[in-house]
Amino acid sequence: MAPTVHEEAGPRHDAASGLVYQRCRWCQTASFRKLLCPVCASSDLESEHSEGYGVVVRSSVVNRYTGVARNESLVRFPEGFVFRCRVVGAAPNLIWVGARVRPVPGTDPEAGEVVFELCDTDSRTEWF
Incomplete structure (x- = not known):
């Protein structure tokens, strides 16, 4: 089909x-x-x-509509597009500009948002 x-x-x-x-x-x-x-x-x-690997270019903490703080970031991909998404893997205020991220396995963008996770929580170097 x-x-x-x-x-x-x-x-x-x-x-x-x-x-x-x-x-x-x-x-x-x-x-x-x-x-x-x-x-x-x-x-x-x-x-x-x-491949889904990108780098955070802007990060902020939001808590509207819920009482729980969450991260909202802009992620730039090597292919040339920027995407607003949620990044997990650390406290919302500890997601830094320049952090490398990848898609979280098992998330389904058809059912909702695309969620990314930190590739390396110890490194604070820029990727590209």
Whole structure:
């Protein structure tokens, strides 16, 4: 059975294959969870695979809607896209800019958010 257009455009993730993101066939811009290219507004997006490893470029602690503090970070990937997500593996206030992260095995982005974990909790060096 052939996948529907929605299935092709939607993000997928598993621990073995990493993340599936989209690249615009017109301007080559990489994006994640977009229906249109954020640069040229083309809908001609091609799915590509990323290993899923990225680096935190911004991190903050939020506790709205719940009484529990959680981390919300912007993560940059080598393929050229930035994605807002939750990073686990340390206290929410101890996620630092420059930390290497990877997808948490067993999370399903189709059912909700994509969650990342710290690759190395001892290292505070920039990855790229």
